Amino acid sequence: MTSTIDPAVNLEAKTSSSLQQNPSRTSRRSRTLAAIVLGTLFLGAIIFSPWILGESGLSTVLTQRNQPPTWSHPFGTDWLGRDMLMRSLHGLSLSLRIGLLAASISAFIGTSLGLAAGTFGGWVDAVIIWIVDVFFSLPHLVLLILIAFSVGGGTRGVIIAVALTHWTNLARIIRAEVLQVNSADYIHLSRQFGKSSLWIARHHMMPHIVPQLIVGLILLFPHAILHEAALSFIGIGLSPHLPAVGIILAESMRHLSTGYWWLGVMPGLLLLLSVKAFDWVGENLRILLAPKTSQE
Amino acid sequence: MLSLSNLSVTFTQYDRGLRRKQLRVITDLNLDVQAGEVVAVVGASGSGKSLLAHALLGILPQNAVMSGTMTFQGEPLTPHRCRLLRGKAIVLIPQSVGYLDPLMTVGPQVQRVAQLTGRTKAAAKTAVKKTFTRYGLPAKTFDLYPFQLSGGMARRVLVSTAVVTPAQLVIADEPTPGLHPDVVSETLTHLRELADAGRGVILITHDIAAALKIADRVAVFYAGTTVEIAAGRDFFTGKLRHPYTQALWRSLPQNEFLPVPGNQPNLEQLPQGCLFKDRCPWVDDLCREERPALRELNDGWVRCFHAEG
């Protein structure tokens, strides 16, 4: 080998120190899809559980009061001998449905205002941004309580309160997306091709907005559900005779000090799990919907 | 100092649904860089130029699989070692100020680069100020935000990020496009100075005319492989070995402005035989069957059966 470079010889000499090989990975996209399917199935099962399982286990059985978790009652029983698993499922199903409704209304508000702010600009944008800022500057829970209280509480109150307080983030995301896409060169070029504003909105804007909307909506659910539970927990949400998860948790507070930990812990865990499931589905959907990350 | 042999990189991508395809983005790449020289890497976009930089810095995406050998200063360059060395022994000069933090003034950003290589805060600050002065940047540059820099100043700041480190290998990825000709030649001069100070410089560019102003050697990439490694002067003395390099040279506006038709091969299905066979005037049955290896010819290297001195 001369002093000059000699790639061909080097390659023989150094083959022993070969580079680290990426182990053959399980397909990333299958894992992403599996996560979405699993999460959706889990949440679907909870939502529809009252219709699948019926009312069994909800009646009072005084001989089986206050039993800790066993195989026949995985979540234990309460002070009336009702099965806590059944109660939790019923409660969570109701909470999820109310949360879904509130989150959907919220997403609708957020998308409309975000689109309006980004598209019209000027004073429309200024006003909407101002409202968003006002919402951000007030403590979330205080605002929730105020609204729920002022519209008279109850199921309707919870839905209105949650719907009216959760749209701000999505509105900001959608507005930013609209502004960014609107200033893109390809939109200007589309006008040069003689496309109308409506055509551009439908063909250029939609493919950017819809994925944001779907992911934004799904990531709204956990917030809406937790806040619904919180409102019910402090007693200005759903009425106490409804089996919502917030009510169940509130009731359990009275029994925690007497050592009946499962009354609070088990429904709480189930609530946490379903909230995480929404998060999981949302994040994985985001990965799948973006053309670049969907390759990884 | 740096030696790459038979480097290959494959991306796994999704087609439709769960069907996967393999993209061979780099195939049997060979390259050597010595201390004190500028090696220009030229080629079309999609020839693997930038991916080479990513491989050296250990920042290839998750879905990439690498094989072959990389050695740096006599020791194998594993992805782990890449991570340890990057920013210290191997640095990248970014393409534009878009790579800097827009909300932070440039002085502290360059200073941070210097601190990461082990200097104290005071020493780093002195080094940055000295470097700025050396490149004729006014003292107030230290406190300017990236968007306040003119094109020429931005280039000098970006070169400074490499100068304040003790890095032996400097990679400049497309430092010239869109710049005023004066700024281009100034930037190239700075890169030449880095090499003259004993560092190795890899200049990645599509602009062969710019590269030839400072490069000791030129590696020509095609479809992810090295087709030729030539000395800079070979271009002017008509000693080019590979038909693609000859075509690149001929197609310059100041020469004949005559292109070879066609595209680089599809990276999903690399053809059997030579990767350039579809566009080559010298192609024969041997080229269609077998892929030529890189061989030495007239003090340079060429990947072609038919190249002759």
Add this chain to the structure above:
Amino acid sequence: MLKGDSLWFRYGPQLPWTVQNISLAVAPGEVLGIMAPSGYGKTTIGKLLSGYLPAIKGAVSVNGRSLPQKGYCPVQLVFQNPELAVNPRWRIRQILQEGGKLNLAQLAAFGIHPNWLSRYPHELSGGELQRVAISRILNSATRYIIADEMTAMLDANTQALIWQIVLDFVKKQQIGLVAISHEQRLLERLCDRILNL
């Protein structure tokens, strides 16, 4: 005839003029080069001529009439970065169809492989994507093309290849072309006339 008549432009009422009193004209079939140092508003001139930006003073006209507000603009613009000129969430087929019907013969002449049609922009290289961006404006409704540093990001061979096809099309269809570049030697190769601003 595409005419810009004493054009003035600035990006804000307080800012200095980017374009000051520029007049130029291109005839059908003519290739005009615009050569100027950076910071001279070359890109802005291109945008004014194509109606992408409205001139603050002065007027742009095609055959004596101002540019249409609606419908396909007879003056089309090609940028330096094709990545910005196409929607990243569209497939190549949709991108090409935005300019008009797919012309398979022309795509083949431009070296656009049928395989590319189902891909996304980030799956093509810069040179390949620039060919897509140019190819979608090469149709009979386009009368004038403004090429702003169209091949500055491309290697010499791809640059020569693209210009060969574009010049061929321009001559055949009697299209007026304005080539904006900082590369003297490239413009000398391409243009009938060079305007040094």
